[in-house]
Amino acid sequence: MRKRLIPKSVLTPVVKFAYNLFRYALLAGVSYLAIFPIIKMLSASLTESEAFYNSGTNFIPPVATFQNFIHSMQYFKFFDYAKVTGLITITCTICTVFVSSLVGYGIGRYKFKGRNLVYACVLFTIIMPIQTAQLPLTYYYRWFDLFGIGKIIGLFTGEAVTINILHSLARFILPAVLGVGLRAGIFIFLFQSFFSGMPKDLEEAAKIDGCNPFKIYWKVMIPNIIPVLVTVTLLSIIYYWNDSLIVDMAKLDMGSALMPQVESLVEMNIGASQMDLMQRKVEYYAILITSVTPLILVFMFGQKYFVECMDRSGSKG
Amino acid sequence: MNNKKRRRLLTPDDKTGLLFVLPFIIGFIFLFFKPLLESVNYTFHRISVDANGLLLEPIGFENWQYLVTKDSAFVKQISSIITSVTVEVLVIMFMSIFLAVLLVNKFPGRLLFRVCLFLPMIFGADAVLHSFGMIGGSSEMTANSNEFMIMSGETTGFIKEIISSFGILTPLIEKFTAYADKLFKLLWNMPLQIVIFIIGLQAIPPHLYEVAKMEGATAWETFWKITFPLLTPSILLCLIYSVIDYFNATTNTIVQMIDENMVNRLDYACTQSWAYSLLIFVIVLVINAIVSRRVISMD
Numbered sequence: 001m002r003k004r005l006i007p008k009s010v011l012t013p014v015v016k017f018a019y020n021l022f023r024y025a026l027l028a029g030v031s032y033l034a035i036f037p038i039i040k041m042l043s044a045s046l047t048e049s050e051a052f053y054n055s056g057t058n059f060i061p062p063v064a065t066f067q068n069f070i071h072s073m074q075y076f077k078f079f080d081y082a083k084v085t086g087l088i089t090i091t092c093t094i095c096t097v098f099v100s101s102l103v104g105y106g107i108g109r110y111k112f113k114g115r116n117l118v119y120a121c122v123l124f125t126i127i128m129p130i131q132t133a134q135l136p137l138t139y140y141y142r143w144f145d146l147f148g149i150g151k152i153i154g155l156f157t158g159e160a161v162t163i164n165i166l167h168s169l170a171r172f173i174l175p176a177v178l179g180v181g182l183r184a185g186i187f188i189f190l191f192q193s194f195f196s197g198m199p200k201d202l203e204e205a206a207k208i209d210g211c212n213p214f215k216i217y218w219k220v221m222i223p224n225i226i227p228v229l230v231t232v233t234l235l236s237i238i239y240y241w242n243d244s245l246i247v248d249m250a251k252l253d254m255g256s257a258l259m260p261q262v263e264s265l266v267e268m269n270i271g272a273s274q275m276d277l278m279q280r281k282v283e284y285y286a287i288l289i290t291s292v293t294p295l296i297l298v299f300m301f302g303q304k305y306f307v308e309c310m311d312r313s314g315s316k317g
Numbered sequence: 318m319n320n321k322k323r324r325r326l327l328t329p330d331d332k333t334g335l336l337f338v339l340p341f342i343i344g345f346i347f348l349f350f351k352p353l354l355e356s357v358n359y360t361f362h363r364i365s366v367d368a369n370g371l372l373l374e375p376i377g378f379e380n381w382q383y384l385v386t387k388d389s390a391f392v393k394q395i396s397s398i399i400t401s402v403t404v405e406v407l408v409i410m411f412m413s414i415f416l417a418v419l420l421v422n423k424f425p426g427r428l429l430f431r432v433c434l435f436l437p438m439i440f441g442a443d444a445v446l447h448s449f450g451m452i453g454g455s456s457e458m459t460a461n462s463n464e465f466m467i468m469s470g471e472t473t474g475f476i477k478e479i480i481s482s483f484g485i486l487t488p489l490i491e492k493f494t495a496y497a498d499k500l501f502k503l504l505w506n507m508p509l510q511i512v513i514f515i516i517g518l519q520a521i522p523p524h525l526y527e528v529a530k531m532e533g534a535t536a537w538e539t540f541w542k543i544t545f546p547l548l549t550p551s552i553l554l555c556l557i558y559s560v561i562d563y564f565n566a567t568t569n570t571i572v573q574m575i576d577e578n579m580v581n582r583l584d585y586a587c588t589q590s591w592a593y594s595l596l597i598f599v600i601v602l603v604i605n606a607i608v609s610r611r612v613i614s615m616d
Contacts, residue, residue: 023419024426030416031433034504038440099340106337113331118338121345126561127597128353129572131579132590136352136359139371178344186558188341190513193554197520213333227516235438235509242442245567262444288445295439303432 045069045285049278068286076261076287082294085258088172089240095176097233100184104191105217109203119192126185130245141166167253172246182246183239187232194228195221234302241295262291360588380588391589394571395596398564405503406559413507413555414548417514431515438508443567506562510555517551518544549612556608557601564597 045068047061106112107119143162145151154160165171175181179188198221206216222229244259265284327335335342360380362373384391420431521544529539565572571593578586 020424023424027416027419027430030500030504031430033501035433035436036501038436041445103338103341106334110330110334110337112334112338113327115334118342121350122341123557123601124598125345125349127565127601128349128594129565129575129590131576132356132587132594133349133352135371135579135583136355137348140348140352175344175348177340178348179341180344180348189558190554193550194516197550213337217337227519231512231516238439238441244443259442259444262442292439292442292445299432299435299439303428 041285042289044282045289047282049282068282069290072283072286072290076265078258078287078290080255081258081261082291084252084255085241086294087254088169088257089237091169092172092176092181092240093233093236095173096179096181096184096187096236097229099177099179099181100187100232101191101222101229102217103179104188105195105221107188108192108195109198109221122185122188122192124185125180126183126189134246138166141171169252169254181236182243183236187236190228190232191225194225198224230302234299237298238295242292258291262287356587357591359584360591362584364584366583380585381592383585384588384592388589391571391574391592394574395593398569398571399600402560402563405506406556406563409503409507409510409559410552410556412503413510414514414552416507417511417518418544420511421515421518434504434511435508437505441505446568506559506566509562510559513551513555513558514548517548521547546613549608553605553608553612556604560601560604561597564593 043061046064046066048063048065048067051061051063103122107115107122142164144165145160145162150161150163165174172181176184202220202224203216206220211219242259244257244263265287359373361375361377363376365372365374416434420427420434525543525547526539529543534542563569567573567576571589575586575590575593578589
C-alpha cells in the first residue's frame with residue numbers, strides 16, 4: 001500500500017466498495033476474454049472425439065480423458081523435438097539477454113560518438129521483418145566465413161575457406177552472441193530505456209569508489225534492474241520456444257525443432273474425413289497443450305520472482 | 318576509426334560506450350546489414366533458384382515500378398493498415414495503462430489476474446494462433462489467421478447468449494459485442510505492454526504520492542501531475558513497441574502477403590518488404606520525434 005490513486009480521506013466506504021466491485025468486475029471480464037480460447041483448447045484436448053463431434057466443446061468436458069494426450073504421443077515425438085528446441089532456447093536466451101543488456105547499457109548510459117546511429121540501427125533491426133534477410137542469411141551460413149578471415153586465407157591458398165554452419169546450433173548462437181538474435185532489438189530497446197532512467201548519483205558514487213565501467217554495469221546497474229532482466233529472460237525463452245519461422249528455415253542436424261513440427265500437423269489434416277478430423281482435432285489440441293507446458297512451468301517458476309522483483313523495484317525510490 | 322587523429326578524438330567515455338555496443342555493431346554489420354544489402358540487390362533482379370544457389374537477372378526498377386503503379390492490393394492494404402493501427406494502438410495504450418494501474422496495488426486475487434492477462438503471451442506461437450478457428454468445428458483444418466476472428470466471435474457469442482437471455486435491448490448488445498470482439502484481439506497483443514507499465518508504475522518513488530496526499534491533491538490531480546508524467550518514458554517505449562508489433566505481426570495481412578510471395582516471387586517479396594519497412598521506419602521516427610520531446614526523465 002505504498003500509494004493510492006484515490007486518497008483515503010475521499011473514499012467513503014461506499015465509494016471504496018463500488019471501486020472494488022468495479023475493479024473486480026472489469027478485471028474478471030477482461031481476464032475471461034483473454035483466456036477463453038485457452039480454456040476451450042484445454043477442455044477440447046480432454047474431450048473424447050465422439051463427444052466433441054456431437055456437442056462441440058463445453059467449458060467442462062462431459063467425460064474427461066487423457067486418451068488424446070496418450071494417443072498423440074505415439075506419433076508425435078514431443079520429447080525429441082523438445083530437446084532440440086530446449087537446447088536452442090536455453091543457450092540463445094542466455095547469450096541474448098546478457099549481450100542485449102550490455103548493448104542497452106552502452107546506449108542508455110553513454111553519450112558516445114555515433115550513439116544515435118547505433119540506436120537507429122537497433123530500431124532498424126526491430127522494424128525490418130526478419131523474412132527479408134533470411135534468404136541471404138541462409139546462403140551466408142551455408143558458405144560461412146567468419147568476418148572474411150577465410151577470404152584472407154584464400155588469397156594465399158587460392159581458395160577461400162568456408163564452413164557450412166547452416167544446420168548446426170552455431171547458426172542460432174552466433175546471432176544471439178552478437179546481439180541480433182531473435183527479437184534482441186526489442187530487448188536492447190527495453191534495457192536502454194530502463195538504464196537511461198536510472199539516477200546518475202549511483203554511477204558516480206561507484207566511480208568515486210574506483211569501479212571500472214564493467215564493474216559498475218555488473219555490480220551496480222544489473223542488481224537495480226532485475227525486474228527488467230527477469231522479464232526479458234522470460235520473454236526470450238517464450239520467443240525462442242514458440243518460434244517456428246527461423247528454426248523452420250534451418251533443418252538441423254540434431255533433429256527438428258518443436259513448433260515447425262506442430263504446425264506441419266495442421267497441413268497433414270487437409271482432406272481427412274469428418275470423423276477422423278474430429279479425432280485429429282482433439283489430438284492436435286492435446287499436442288498444443290503439451291507443447292506449451294514447459295513454458296507454463298517456466299512461467300510458474302519464474303512468476304514468484306517476477307512479481308517479487310516487480311514489487312521490489314518500487315521500494316528503491 | 319582507423320586513423321590516429323580520429324582515435325585521439327574519442328574520449329574515454331566514447332571508448333567504453335563503444336566497447337559496450339561492440340558486439341551489436343559487429344552482429345549488425347555481418348548478420349544484418351550485409352544480408353539486407355543483398356536483399357536490396359534482389360529487388361533489382363529477377364530471381365530463380367538453382368541447385369548451386371540463386372540466379373540473378375538484372376531488371377532495373379521494374380519491381381519498384383510495379384509496386385507503386387500496378388500493385389493496387391498492396392497500396393490499399395497499406396492505407397487500411399495505417400488507419401487501423403492508429404485506432405488500435407491508441408486503444409492498446411489506454412487499456413494497458415488502465416489495467417496496469419488496476420493491477421499495480423496489492424489486493425486479493427491480483428496474482429490470478431496478472432497471470433490471466435500474461436498467458437496469451439505464452440500461447441503466442443503461430444501454431445496456437447492458427448488453431449483457434451478450428452475449435453468451432455469448421456471442417457477445414459487450414460492455417461488461416463482469419464479464423465482468429467471466428468474464435469473471438471464465439472467468445473462473445475457466449476456472452477451474447479447470456480445477456481440476451483435476460484431480455485435486454487439486443488441492438489445495444491450487438492454493438493457491445495462487436496467491440497468485445499476487437500477487444501479480444503487487442504488483449505492478445507497487450508501482455509507485454511501491461512508488464513512494462515506495471516514495472517514503470519512501480520518505479521515511481523512512493524514519497525511523491527505521500528507529498529501529494531499531504532498537500533491535499535485529489536486522485537485525479539495525482540494521476541495527471543505525478544503518475545502520468547513519470548510514466549511518459551514507458552509510454553514512449555510501449556507506443557513504439559506496439560506500433561512495430563502491430564505492423565510485423567504474423568496475423569497482419571501485408572506480412573502474410575509478403576510471406577506468400579517469398580515462395581514464388583522472391584524478388585518482388587523483397588521489394589514489398591523493403592517498401593513496408595521503410596514506411597514503418599518513417600512512422601516510428603515521426604512518433605519518436607513528437608513524443609520524446611514530452612518525455613520527462615526522473616533526474
